[in-house]
Amino acid sequence: MNFVAYIIIACEISFWAVIALGLTVRYVFKQKQLGLFILALIPLIDVILLVVTAIDLYHGATATVAHSIAPLYIGISLAFGKSMIQWADERFQYYVTKQGPKPIRRTGYPHAMHSMKGSLRHVLAFAIGGPMILFVKWYIDSPERTLEFDNTLRLWTIILVIDLLISASYFIWPRPNRKTSKS
Template sequence: MNWIAAIIIACEISFWAVILAGLVTRYLFKKKKLGLFILALIPLIDLTLFIVTAADLYRGATATVAHSIAPLYIGISLAFGKSMIQWADERFQYYVTKEGPKPIRRTGYAHAIHSMKGSLRHVLAFAIGALMILFVVWYINTPEQTAEYQNTLKLWTLILIADIIISASYFIWPRTARKHSE
């Protein structure tokens, strides 16, 4: 594994570790402001990742899959970060502290709308990541060095289209409630 891939993995682990540390601080240690401060550190992880990968390319490295994952990770983190933290927060309150309401499982059109909102966030993540990719490609200005980014954009575009189609399908075939056996 190259060092860029290791940094991306470290950033992903750090992302979830910071969320966990923030939630533990907020709910188990009852330090709400400190917990919020810890959660506010998450964008620094993204910034670190971007600077490291851009510097590596600037020094002459050829973009690898690991380099091209960095803008995806950053776009997804920025577009979904708040909702991922909210998701973790709800589950932490319910499953760990036993103080919050049980997380709901959406069905019907509520699920379809929620899924489409997620797809629209995915569009935002794509826009952020694609702009970062285009900026790096423009700045480096060596097509051979940044060719992997083109492959990433093509694949991500297909994934985004599939995501939107799946979300749209929930309006036609809504998710039904699970039947519980007693």
């Protein structure tokens, strides 16, 4: 595994660690402003990842899966970051501090809408990460060194289409309500 792969792993771990730290400071230690400040540091993780990847490629590295994951990760982080933090926030409040409402399990049309919103965020992530990949390919201008980017874009496109189809299917076959009645 190369250096960039380790940085990506470190950034992913850092992303969730910063969320956990920010939520702990916010709710356990009742420091809402400091918790918000810590959560606001998350984009810094993305910048570090982008800089390390760019430097490595600039200095002649051949793009690997790790290099191609960096723009993907940045697109996903920017498109889903706020919703991932909100998701973690709701569960932290309910399961850890026992103060928030129980997270809702959506069913039917609300679930279909929520799923489609997630798929549209995925489209946004693709619209951010895809051009970043294409820009790096253009900037490096060495097709043999950037071949992995083509594979990533192809796979990501397939995954995006599958995601959209699954979300659309919930409008046709909605998620049932699993309320069980004890007789």
